[in-house]
Amino acid sequence: MLTHRFWAGLFALVPILGIGLYVIAVLGVGSVGGFSFAGLWLPENANPYANAIDHLFDLVHIICGVVLGVTTSILAYVVWRYADHPGRQAEPALYITHHTLLEWIWTAIPAAILVFLGFYQLQVWADNKMNRPMVMVEGQERAVEPSALVVGKQFGWEVYYPGPDGVLGTLDDQRVENELTVPVGRPVVLRVEAKDVLHSFAIPGLRVKQDVVPGMTQLVWFQVDRPGTYEILCMELCGWGHYKMRARMKAVAEGLEAEVQE
Amino acid sequence: MRFLTTYLFSRDHKIIGIQFLLSSLIWFLLGGLLAAAMRWQLAWPWSDVPVLGSWLFANEGGQIPPEYYTMLVTMHGTVMVFFVVIPILAGAFGNYLIPLMIGADDMAFPTLNMLSYWFMWPAFGCLMLAFAAPGYGPAAGWTSYPPLAVLEAAAPGSGLAQTLWLMGLTFVGISSMMGSINYITTIVQMRAPGMTMFRLPMTIWAMLITAILQAFALPVLTAAVMMQISDRLFGTCFFIPEGLMVADGPATGGGGQVLLWQHLFWFYSHPAVYIMLLPAMGMASDILSSMARKPLFGYKPMVYSMLSIGGLGFIVWGHHMFVSGMQPLVGAAFMLSTILIALPSGIKTFNWLATLWGGRLQLTTGMLFCVGFIAMFVIGGLSGVLMAVAPVTIFIHDTYYIVAHFHYVLFGGTSLIVIGAIYHWYPKMFGRLMSEWLGKLHFFATFVLMNCVFFPMHFLGAQGLPRRYADFTAGDSFSHLQPVNEFITYSAFGLVAVQSLFILNFFGSMVFGRRAGANPWNANTLEWAAPSPPPHGNFTSPITVYRGPYEYSVPGRESDFWPQTEPGEDAHGSHHGA
Numbered sequence: 090m091l092t093h094r095f096w097a098g099l100f101a102l103v104p105i106l107g108i109g110l111y112v113i114a115v116l117g118v119g120s121v122g123g124f125s126f127a128g129l130w131l132p133e134n135a136n137p138y139a140n141a142i143d144h145l146f147d148l149v150h151i152i153c154g155v156v157l158g159v160t161t162s163i164l165a166y167v168v169w170r171y172a173d174h175p176g177r178q179a180e181p182a183l184y185i186t187h188h189t190l191l192e193w194i195w196t197a198i199p200a201a202i203l204v205f206l207g208f209y210q211l212q213v214w215a216d217n218k219m220n221r222p223m224v225m226v227e228g229q230e231r232a233v234e235p236s237a238l239v240v241g242k243q244f245g246w247e248v249y250y251p252g253p254d255g256v257l258g259t260l261d262d263q264r265v266e267n268e269l270t271v272p273v274g275r276p277v278v279l280r281v282e283a284k285d286v287l288h289s290f291a292i293p294g295l296r297v298k299q300d301v302v303p304g305m306t307q308l309v310w311f312q313v314d315r316p317g318t319y320e321i322l323c324m325e326l327c328g329w330g331h332y333k334m335r336a337r338m339k340a341v342a343e344g345l346e347a348e349v350q351e
Numbered sequence: 352m353r354f355l356t357t358y359l360f361s362r363d364h365k366i367i368g369i370q371f372l373l374s375s376l377i378w379f380l381l382g383g384l385l386a387a388a389m390r391w392q393l394a395w396p397w398s399d400v401p402v403l404g405s406w407l408f409a410n411e412g413g414q415i416p417p418e419y420y421t422m423l424v425t426m427h428g429t430v431m432v433f434f435v436v437i438p439i440l441a442g443a444f445g446n447y448l449i450p451l452m453i454g455a456d457d458m459a460f461p462t463l464n465m466l467s468y469w470f471m472w473p474a475f476g477c478l479m480l481a482f483a484a485p486g487y488g489p490a491a492g493w494t495s496y497p498p499l500a501v502l503e504a505a506a507p508g509s510g511l512a513q514t515l516w517l518m519g520l521t522f523v524g525i526s527s528m529m530g531s532i533n534y535i536t537t538i539v540q541m542r543a544p545g546m547t548m549f550r551l552p553m554t555i556w557a558m559l560i561t562a563i564l565q566a567f568a569l570p571v572l573t574a575a576v577m578m579q580i581s582d583r584l585f586g587t588c589f590f591i592p593e594g595l596m597v598a599d600g601p602a603t604g605g606g607g608q609v610l611l612w613q614h615l616f617w618f619y620s621h622p623a624v625y626i627m628l629l630p631a632m633g634m635a636s637d638i639l640s641s642m643a644r645k646p647l648f649g650y651k652p653m654v655y656s657m658l659s660i661g662g663l664g665f666i667v668w669g670h671h672m673f674v675s676g677m678q679p680l681v682g683a684a685f686m687l688s689t690i691l692i693a694l695p696s697g698i699k700t701f702n703w704l705a706t707l708w709g710g711r712l713q714l715t716t717g718m719l720f721c722v723g724f725i726a727m728f729v730i731g732g733l734s735g736v737l738m739a740v741a742p743v744t745i746f747i748h749d750t751y752y753i754v755a756h757f758h759y760v761l762f763g764g765t766s767l768i769v770i771g772a773i774y775h776w777y778p779k780m781f782g783r784l785m786s787e788w789l790g791k792l793h794f795f796a797t798f799v800l801m802n803c804v805f806f807p808m809h810f811l812g813a814q815g816l817p818r819r820y821a822d823f824t825a826g827d828s829f830s831h832l833q834p835v836n837e838f839i840t841y842s843a844f845g846l847v848a849v850q851s852l853f854i855l856n857f858f859g860s861m862v863f864g865r866r867a868g869a870n871p872w873n874a875n876t877l878e879w880a881a882p883s884p885p886p887h888g889n890f891t892s893p894i895t896v897y898r899g900p901y902e903y904s905v906p907g908r909e910s911d912f913w914p915q916t917e918p919g920e921d922a923h924g925s926h927h928g929a
Contacts, residue, residue: 093712131813171709187648213742328490
């Protein structure tokens with residue numbers, strides 16, 4: 090029969106591997122059988138609005154990593170130290186029913202951390218979902234107007250740009266399928282809608298995600314700081330072709346958008 | 352005839368509990384096989400399914416078609432949530448343990464109790480028929496978001512199959528409602544003399560809070576399900592707005608709100624998360640204390656933290672909808688309430704650790720599952736903190752990070768306790784002990800393999816890998832992750848396969864198991880005062896309760912346990928600590 094040491098060792102693997110694998114993924118070092126660990130953490134972010142999201146992601150992981158390490162190590166230690174086995178002295182188990190001070194400590198400290206986290210993130214949430222970007226126009230601050238309308242449908246994205254009249258949502262809008270072009274280096278606002286069922290407009294490389302809801306018009310905003318091509322994914326189950334509902338977004342230097350759209 | 356009333360249409364809570372247990376375990380196996388089929392597709396997209404492929408998918412050349420994959424996603428979730436976890440916790444263990452642990456001879460309403468089981472059968476029938484309905488089966492996810500779930504043109508499975516799905520859920524709901532009324536009444540009214548509320552074992556507290564959650568949350572789901580049925584069959588438009596174009600044709604609709612369903616669904620289904628967790632926490636507390644030979648640390652904080660989980664559980668549903676299009680200011684409020692609910696779960700974990708500290712741990716199979724549960728629940732709980740941070744959810748919502756999180760809670764948490772609880776209470780149920788050797792092998796394999804399946808999903812999620820995709824090789828972003836998907840698939844097949852050890856042990860021990868006696872674990876709670884298995888009516892002599900359920904290793908006593916039924920001076924005054 091397996092001894093208590095074996096089980097304590099098994100439980101000790103939880104903090105060791107749990108934290109160890111995260112460290113390997115974050116550092117991106119090493120490989121197994123040709124598979125590189127370099128691509129296991131957050132993909133590169135090109136959206137300055139979302140830098141704070143990555144920061145929160147790392148911060149919460151560090152806090153949780155510490156809690157995981159401490160609690161599961163204690164668990165493994167307890168199994169190693171307090172398991173009954175033939176060699177153990179005849180000491181009885183402690184008779185302790187409660188400890189008020191301890192209860193207060195392990196209520197107050199996590200509560201303080203959680204309340205801190207709750208308030209610390211509010212500004213990031215507001216910047217990404219509530220406070221639409223502003224620009225200075227003729228000395229006045231104005232909300233950035235949507236530069237394109239993106240409509241989700243089974244299974245692709247229709248992109249509409251303002252036509253010659255310069256206004257979005259009129260009959261002369263230009264329509265492109267599955268290809269969005271945005272300028273680099275300044276705030277972009279998009280109008281997102283859905284034609285048939287729920288979809289979600291998501292660009293992992295920019296940390297952008299917004300469900301698009303039939304019957305609702307919503308805005309998403311971001312800024313792309315690096316020219317290149319980004320994948321737009323649908324991230325809300327929309328039917329059998331959900332997995333292939335993708336589009337490309339090209340981020341190009343300002344002034345070139347029109348050429349690319351042609 | 353006698354057989355029918357004794358074993359089939361029995362009004363004995365123990366038989367009903369075992370009926371729930373066996374049928375849930377069969378669904379558990381089916382749900383696992385559905386998951387294995389999903390994993391096959393994800394590791395080797397569009398490759399021929401061995402053996403079954405040529406039979407199931409003859410028209411597609413043996414491959415899983417994408418419509419079938421979305422059905423698998425839907426049915427795996429539905430089966431596991433509504434046909435396994437909820438009925439096995441409340442239906443099986445609630446039924447079996449409540450009257451025994453409070454010292455009652457049966458439930459308050461035995462006939463209602465029998466009906467609560469037999470109302471599961473129309474639900475079973477509906478779900479089985481849904482598999483056979485056109486379009487392979489319901490395919491709008493276990494959450495069944497409209498318009499996908501309502502408009503037949505949007506998904507082949509959203510026809511008859513979806514109606515059957517909704518009917519099935521209704522019957523499950525009726526069953527749960529009957530159960531919860533019965534549990535509340537029984538716990539409040541039928542406790543043995545001396546069994547005050549603060550002498551109840553933690554399992555019973557958990558079952559009581561769970562039953563209250565069910566009773567208050569379930570009507571909302573039932574109403575929502577009825578509204579969706581009415582949208583589908585009677586042409587109402589609760590959830591369908593005007594002007595939709597589905598499959599290039601106009602859809603009938605007007606005036607409905609798509610988000611309304613999500614609010615109603617999650618108003619039930621978030622409390623349901625705790626319905627699927629609290630009973631497991633309660634049973635874990637009882638097993639841990641009795642197997643550590645040590646009083647449960649912090650009885651009252653444990654009760655209060657469960658009560659606050661139950662209360663807060665009603666005001667956090669919006670965290671499923673952070674990026675749904677719900678007003679972001681409301682999202683901020685839900686974020687704050689969600690982050691607070693991590694606190695009582697943390698308190699419970701610390702109290703469990705303190706319960707084990709300084710004990711004399713008996714590492715039985717049931718105990719190993721409980722210790723494993725704590726480790727897995729810590730992982731699942733902490734990733735829950737990450738998701739409560741709404742800005743982070745913008746990135747990880749609907750990715751595999753979420754999949755990892757809820758499997759750590761529901762498989763690593765609840766399912767490990769369910770299996771552990773079977774090992775622990777099996778001798779009471781069947782009068783024989785399960786094989787410890789096979790049991791430990793089963794624990795080891797399950798524990799290792801479940802981590803191989805679910806831990807790598809955190810990294811897939813960190814890459815933004817979306818849920819419910821049938822194929823990750825199609826685009827640019829995720830092809831490099833395919834080796835991880837293959838690894839997960841091999842581990843998942845292993846995880847399903849090693850459950851055969853459990854099946855073998857479960858049925859084999861009925862015949863070959865060692866005879867258990869009334870109290871094989873030297874535990875204090877009342878069920879161990881009854882014979883194993885207890886007869887109809889449970890106890891052979893009237894029960895009086897003299898003390899709390901956790902008086903283990905009381906100083907100055909010869910034996911290290913002190914059953915609740917044993918007359919004698921109460922342990923009050925000998926409390927150590929502050």
